[in-house]
Amino acid sequence: MSVGANGAPGDVTRAAPAAPGDEADPWQRRLVRLMRGAGPIFVVLIVLLVLIALKNPRFIQPAVFLASYLKPAAPLAILAAGQLFVIVSGEYDLSVGSLITVTVTSAALLIHGDPALTYPILALLFGIGIGVGLINGTVTTRLHVPSFIATLGMLLILSGGIFYATGGAPRGSLPENFRAFGRAGIEGVPFLGQLPYAVIVLLVVGTVFWLLLHRTNFGQQVFAVGGNARAADLAGIDVAAIRTACFVLSAVSAMIAGVLLGGFAGVSAQVGETYEFQAISAVVLGGATLGGGRGSVPTAIAGALTLQALFTLLNLFGFPAPLRSVVQGVIIVAAVAYASYRLRRSR
């Protein structure tokens, strides 16, 4: 196998036959192995963050870092974690962007600025999210419509529905106690200053999704289904149920992202646009393969954070806004090209 990456080409110790799993592993080698296992996305992320900090030293102050980087990144990171389940199970979910818009516009329409309605409507929204996920899953697994088309149809239905209900210009408004999720936080935390609720939500969702995918039977089954659906089926896994559950998780993550975005981005009919592609880009940057079977929650979230760091950096360097998408395009293609090169070499 490829030992070469462990040290410099002239490294003498490299030639020494080290048994795999050697107890006396030097920590450097263990670190290298950890990095190789986790994927290069963390390296890219750290490099980008260092570049940002060099350009703007205030960036590493905890309060600034939380408020101006992690808080705005939270919706995409949550969305990516949800999308990851669908991707690992071998499908796509293109409906999440329009679902974000549904969350924001219908919350504004239904709550209409009345703080007392916030929690009942939140419950209703989650019901809608679960419903959309169930429909996506059912259409894909029971009616055998490819998920690309099923969720594309759902995108058309949801975005058409939003525009029909709002006439193109969203009405109503969100009360403060709804917007608090996206814009406020716990004040007076020592060292950090304000700890934004969005970051707490990201940590909670990230942890729950990580446990689900990497520490439960369900997660194992998601990988099995995405790796080889036929084999999983023969092994007694209910492939349709697993995939449907993944669509529900993705839809719920979109609702959560929508609630956060409604908080700091405000109400508009464009709030969720292009989020489906950004989420898929983030997941793929995090090393998941489209087609299923590979991926991890921490690296998917790191992928989302990397995209956000990239936007921050380009902003700092005064890059013209339109050219940002050029850089984004080049980076996701390069990341996938590199990942598939690594995959081929490791075989």
Next chain:
Amino acid sequence: MTAPRMALPGGPPGAWARALRTGLGSANAAPVYLVLLVIFVVSWVIVGLAGGSFLTVENVTSVLVRSVALGIVSAGQTLVILAGSLDLSVAYVISVAAVVSSVIMNGDPGRIVIAVVVVLGIGVAVGLTNGLLVTKLRVNPFIATLGVALVLRGLLNAAFDNFAGKVAPQFETLGYGGIGPLPWSVILLVVTVLAVWWLLRSTPFGHHLYAVGGGEETARLSGVRSHRVIIGAHILCSLAAVLTGLFLVSRIRSGAPWIGPDGGYDLESIAAVVVGGTALTGGRGGVWGTLAGVLILAVLDNLFNQLQFNSFLKDVVRGVIIIAAVAIYAQRQRRMSR
């Protein structure tokens, strides 16, 4: 292995009966035309009951012209999907073709040829890039063409923020002129579809396309140069998108960067191909099905317009129809394979 059965009919090519069977009456295209017929008749009846006119030369022509833009790009999309790939960059290729040709022409009829040559060249370059990314760098086509789309979008929006340039007056003939009642644009659509059909049916490239889409590894081991086939399909798809861009700019008279993405040509062309019975996994389907898929969407559009249906609800119904059509084919496919 249904693909080779369709793609490699044993007899000599050119037998019209068989051609028709492989094209129109094949296992995949037949239900599409049934759906089209049902939607057409239902629309006819509904519009008739509402006191409108559906089956007039004028209205049918309007349905056809409406189908031209989506039809041409979807014919190209059919090729890449048959090859087991897909192209999300077509919407921006359409915009690039529209803007660049309009800027080059700038109202001067003498520059029509050079403008068309330049945008066709851009089409080849984009298709080649897509194809090379998918084959040589093995980037998943979804990501590869999404990345290229993002790059094109960025370049377009950096260079233009509104209508730019102006097409030559003679060039508008493509969008508005015709022979008798038959518009040039419809002729362009029919010629494109016939060309793609001929390519798929009667050339080694077409047969290899089905083989590669059915299973790239198998095709490669059988001696098909699979990379060349996929790259070729991507180039032709981008060229089709360029033709759509040229048609659109001939109608709007000036190019703007949002023409392609606002028309939703990327996802809609994929939807039209799949509604037309072509498998998203590749290797099965054909361009006649795609044409039917495009016509289904256009007939629905016409119906909604005649009924002065809320334009936003159109999208909802479209979404339902796309899902329902593909669900029906999926059930049929499963029944047949049992």
